[in-house]
Amino acid sequence: MNAEELVSRLEQMTASLLQGLDEASYERLSEFVDERGIIVDELSRIAMEDSERLALQSRIRNVLQCDEVISSRMKEYMEEAARERQKLAVQKTTVGAYENFGNGDNSVFFDRKK
Structure with missing residues (x-):
């Protein structure tokens, strides 16, 4: 790919992501960042x-x-x-406290008559 094609691909990817950014999953954002990194490396x-x-x-x-909007997401x-x-x-702390409570020989239970 030449530079023009790579920049066009980058624009297309960014526009596509921005369109569905509110619904974009973490995985989608991760894929975008990975693919964008590859394109930037190629560029x-x-x-x-110079021209x-x-x-x-x-x-x-x-x-x-567009980075600011994507970064905020x-x-x-x-x-x-x-x-x-x-x-x-x-x-985990709460479960651990309940699991440790009453384990052992020094637990005492009281029955009450009604």
């Missing part, structure tokens, strides 16, 4: 003349402007994961 290996580089520069800037997933991890830690 960096292509030798371009070609200047022609593509504004298009690449437009793609980069990724941060939402990170925050959600942190909340879930915290819930699991609390749950």
Whole structure:
């Protein structure tokens, strides 16, 4: 692929992701980042003349402007994961406390007459 095709692919991927960003799964975002990394690596290996580089520069800037929106969605997933991890830690502590309560010979039970 030449630089023009790679930038077009990058624009297409970004537009597609932005269209469904609210419903995009974590896996979809991860795939996007991976594929975008490959394209950027390929672009960096292509030798371009200054005129070609200047022609593509504004298009690449437009793609980069979308990063803030995409990054915010990724941060939402990170925050959600942190909340879930915290819930699991609390749950593990609670379950552990119940499992350890009453295990052993020094537990005492009282029956009450009604």
